[in-house]
Amino acid sequence: MVVLKKRALLLAAVALSFSVKSLDPEYLLHGSVWQTTTAIFFSMLAVRFSWSCLLYPLCLSPLRHLPHPKQTSLLLGQFSRIIKEPTGYPHREWMEEIENDGLIYYRGLFNMERVMVTTPKALSEAVTLKSYDLIKPPTLTKGLARILGYGILLTEGQEHKNQRKNLTPAFSYRHVKDLYPVFWEQSRDMILGIDKDIESKPTTKDENEKQENSSEVNVDGWTSRATLDIIGVATIGKSFGAIEDDQSELYRTYQTLFKQDWQTRMIGLLNFFLPFWFLRALPIPRNVKVEKARVYLSKICFEMLAEKRSKIAAAKEKDKSDETAGGIDILSVAMQSGGFTDGQIVDQLLTFLAAGHETTATAMTWAVYVLGKHSDVQQKLRDELRASPLPDIRDTGAKVTAEQIEQLSYLHAVVNEVLRFYCPIPMTIRIAEKDVVLAGHLIPEGTTVLTPLIAANHNSAMWSEDPKVFNPERWMGPGRANTGGAESNYSNMTFSHGPRGCIGASFAKAEFACLLAAWVLGFETTLVDPDMETDVTGGIIRRIKGGLRVKVVQTKS
Numbered sequence: 001m002v003v004l005k006k007r008a009l010l011l012a013a014v015a016l017s018f019s020v021k022s023l024d025p026e027y028l029l030h031g032s033v034w035q036t037t038t039a040i041f042f043s044m045l046a047v048r049f050s051w052s053c054l055l056y057p058l059c060l061s062p063l064r065h066l067p068h069p070k071q072t073s074l075l076l077g078q079f080s081r082i083i084k085e086p087t088g089y090p091h092r093e094w095m096e097e098i099e100n101d102g103l104i105y106y107r108g109l110f111n112m113e114r115v116m117v118t119t120p121k122a123l124s125e126a127v128t129l130k131s132y133d134l135i136k137p138p139t140l141t142k143g144l145a146r147i148l149g150y151g152i153l154l155t156e157g158q159e160h161k162n163q164r165k166n167l168t169p170a171f172s173y174r175h176v177k178d179l180y181p182v183f184w185e186q187s188r189d190m191i192l193g194i195d196k197d198i199e200s201k202p203t204t205k206d207e208n209e210k211q212e213n214s215s216e217v218n219v220d221g222w223t224s225r226a227t228l229d230i231i232g233v234a235t236i237g238k239s240f241g242a243i244e245d246d247q248s249e250l251y252r253t254y255q256t257l258f259k260q261d262w263q264t265r266m267i268g269l270l271n272f273f274l275p276f277w278f279l280r281a282l283p284i285p286r287n288v289k290v291e292k293a294r295v296y297l298s299k300i301c302f303e304m305l306a307e308k309r310s311k312i313a314a315a316k317e318k319d320k321s322d323e324t325a326g327g328i329d330i331l332s333v334a335m336q337s338g339g340f341t342d343g344q345i346v347d348q349l350l351t352f353l354a355a356g357h358e359t360t361a362t363a364m365t366w367a368v369y370v371l372g373k374h375s376d377v378q379q380k381l382r383d384e385l386r387a388s389p390l391p392d393i394r395d396t397g398a399k400v401t402a403e404q405i406e407q408l409s410y411l412h413a414v415v416n417e418v419l420r421f422y423c424p425i426p427m428t429i430r431i432a433e434k435d436v437v438l439a440g441h442l443i444p445e446g447t448t449v450l451t452p453l454i455a456a457n458h459n460s461a462m463w464s465e466d467p468k469v470f471n472p473e474r475w476m477g478p479g480r481a482n483t484g485g486a487e488s489n490y491s492n493m494t495f496s497h498g499p500r501g502c503i504g505a506s507f508a509k510a511e512f513a514c515l516l517a518a519w520v521l522g523f524e525t526t527l528v529d530p531d532m533e534t535d536v537t538g539g540i541i542r543r544i545k546g547g548l549r550v551k552v553v554q555t556k557s
């Protein structure tokens with residue numbers, strides 16, 4: 001359903017009022033053009049609301065005949081459930097319980113229509129074959145572009161195709177393979193940083209813990225800082241020093257941005273009714289913080305670009321034929337492609353810094369939770385790592401290669417299972433840019449289409465062994481290392497697939513494997529509260545609500 005935009009209604013209201021004024025000013029409300037415009041505008045909004053929130057979805061929409069959940073509220077649809085539960089949980093239940101042939105329909109707040117894609121075939125159509133017919137919602141894009149600019153994550157159509165083509169070489173196996181030593185060094189620095197923290201604890205307060213070389217650790221903080229430093233080395237060729245300094249301005253800035261406070265949620269909700277430029281201009285603390293972050297981040301990205309340019313120039317001075325003069329990091333590859341202006345390169349930097357660190361940090365935090373929850377998994381992992389030729393994790397001179405990590409089949413299995421089971425991005429959202437057919441059904445232009453990633457990952461029709469159980473063994477055995485026993489690629493949706501799937505998937509898995517191996521070699525981990533039930537945050541990334549604290553004991557080499 002295509003509805004008239006508010007701006008078009010406002011223009012129509014202005015035009016009508018001025019027509020009334022020129023034809024017969026007596027009909028103006030209190031003789032005022034502006035009061036008349038306001039009255040016409042709000043009447044039009046009311047008509048639009050009745051049409052798009054009641055009449056069309058309840059009585060006319062062709063989608064209303066698709067399979068759908070029961071107990072829908074007349075005006076709010078499934079909204080109260082969706083807002084209460086973690087992102088993707090209701091969808092997971094519907095996908096399991098409602099008989100369907102690839103699509104399930106439901107209504108959200110004010111009956112806004114939603115279609116979710118549910119079978120491997122329909123998923124392949126939505127994310128691969130027809131991915132360019134389904135665009136990211138402009139309201140979401142505008143909000144994110146404030147911080148990320150229009151890099152590869154937010155552009156559409158031909159512009160996206162060009163950017164993806166120019167950036168893909170930076171994520172090829174050839175490059176990721178060379179990054180393993182970096183992933184290892186940064187993982188080791190994280191372990192040494194935690195060691196330092198443990199040793200600096202006042203002995204008076206925690207005498208027992210100190211003697212055992214143990215301590216309580218705030219996992220989220222360490223994983224975020226480690227992945228930020230890793231993405232620094234991978235994108236610009238140098239670490240941001242966040243592991244060393246938890247007050248680092250860049251780290252603090254991202255912590256502020258990723259925080260989902262009530263003002264962020266309020267802006268998200270109001271964005272259904274009010275234009276983004278208006279919400280953005282509201283003088284509320286959240287807007288002030290985001291604006292400050294935007295200015296700071298784009299300033300340092302321009303500085304990084306300038307620094308890299310002079311480095312390339314100096315290297316070329318020495319050897320004119322050197323094609324990789326600046327290095328093999330993402331920034332150098334983007335610059336060498338010649339396909340980007342300075343502004344576009346800065347947008348890519350902003351994109352990779354944000355998209356490439358909190359996602360992996362979240363996966364790693366879930367992995368540490370798993371170590372505490374499943375002591376058998378922790379022990380088996382430690383046995384495999386200790387039997388391997390990996391160096392002592394506290395050896396600052398040691399180097400690690402891709403081959404050394406890649407041959408560890410149980411490590412690989414735990415990495416895959418954490419990513420499947422805890423799926424850091426639970427759902428992606430699109431709008432049909434034109435009429436499109438999915439699973440044999442016509443989806444009208446303007447319909448919101450959801451890909452419930454976590455629901456696919458947990459769906460019993462798509463996995464041979466119970467997908468609701470955390471079980472790394474499903475990734476072990478002949479032919480299972482990359483499939484987990486699932487028949488289709490589209491059963492495992494953690495990184496999505498197709499032209500808009502995660503460009504950093506191999507990078508993230510390699511980085512995650514190094515972080516996890518380092519942690520298991522460095523510490524024995526138990527949960528502070530062994531009966532801890534994890535409550536999950538809403539929003540784009542699926543984190544542990546309130547963060548994760550564990551007790552670690554330093555291992556002896």
Ligand code: HEM
Pocket residue numbers: 152153154164351352355356357359360363423424425428429493494495496499500501502503504505507508
């Ligand atoms: C465990 C870690 C990660 C997970 C679970 C993850 C997941 C995803 C998902 C599901 C998408 C698709 C989003 C959509 O369709 O709306 C995506 C896109 C993307 N990811 Fe990741 N990601 C991870 C790590 C990374 C890393 C490390 C990088 C960069 C180094 C990265 C860069 C990107 C970019 C640039 C896109 C947009 C691709 C495009 O539109 O062409 N991600 N990611």
